[in-house]
Amino acid sequence: MRDSASFDEFYASTARQAVAYVYAVTGDLAEAEDAVAEAYARAWQRWARIGAYEDPAGWVRRVAYRVAVSSWRRTRNRVLAHRRSGPVSPVPELNPDTVAVVEALRQIPAVQRRAIMLHYVFGLSVQEIADETDSSVSAVKQRLSRGRQALAPLLGEETVEEVDLHA
């Protein structure tokens, strides 16, 4: 039996952060919103099972990422956007620093973007990131380290020396 109240509560408390994550990874806010909505729709289909997971937000995050990076979907959405003749829904005004951060993230590899967001925003351990991204622990450590090194100059920071990563 699916419990709509618990799903709605889960959605309200986690969906916005999921959008931020997908936006950080893809650099496209509309795409992120769309992918997240799709991922939650799938979660609702299986809510009796997924709602019992230890980390249902992780499941949604993973699905939203896969939906967002699906090449045909991105192509299709671009085509649909191009065909639209009516008024385009307004893009929310973001803080200039937010725009600067996403611009910086765009300049590092996607695997590093994912690792950086999962570690520094969602607080996942290296092992947890490895599980979520189907990578090895050493690969995740390397991505975090290199990601930070690459982001530092892009964000006007000093170069980092060494990163202490708790696995």
Next chain:
Amino acid sequence: MPDNLVERLTAFTRDVSDSARLVPAGAVRTKGDRRKVQLVGVTAVTAGVVTAVTGVAVTTTVGGGGGAGTTAAAGTIPGELVMPHEGEAGWTRDDNPQVAGVFQPCTGHDVSLPGRTDARTMAGPGRAGEEEHSPTVITNQLFLYGSESDAKAVMENLNADIGRCGWLGGTATGTVYGRYVVMAWDFVEPSPPITRVLAFRRGNAIYVSNVVVSGALMSSGDYEAVEEMGWRLCAVLDLCEPQLCYSPRPSPSAPVEARCPPAEDPSPNPTMSTDPSPVYPTADPTVVPTSAPPPYESASPIPTP
């Protein structure tokens, strides 16, 4: 800089979270419910297609497969094992043993590679009659593994990734393709293109049929190729498996009627006679398995190229 980066990323997340245009939760649930209805319809169509072709019902359940099987002795796919569609117009063949698996439920996570010793890939279009309204790209792959347990792990991992990364489907039991089958659909939206996948395992071999349809939803999968490969694996690699045969559960309105034809050649297959698996598992209470003679015994040998 600990943690200016963290601070900026946190501020970024907060700003985006505040600005995100979320669909109301009720609308998300409605979308999910609508999809579920659609899945039921298409699953029924898929089963109908298979039934129409083979005269045997398909049931789809989520659960694990198990049991013993045969293992091809060769680590490589022999030349006499002809892939379905070989030589057909528009089809290409790739013999790279380490080719990427076409079906990766979690993008970038290729579970078909570990333990793989050989592979054949055939890629081509859908049926001529369907191409006009439903452009289709079919990619069929045959993988051979070093051991049956390697192949079994691949199927289990496929099933796990299907659930993990939001696909519809999972392990299917009691299909005409054998005991170890994975089916998946990727209905991201009600509109196409749609990916439809059917993979089955025989011993240490796995055959994957991946169909991407860009047009009408109801374009059929490449079931003939899947079925044909089952026969060829038996004939060439001796990876045989008794075909399922069902009759409806008796009821006042539906008397028992076995759908399997009587055996023309009852000579037992030594491989299958030692198979300890008693019956094929099915979770569908509306069908009951009946013992049937192995169909491969009477199969015509495939033509040697």
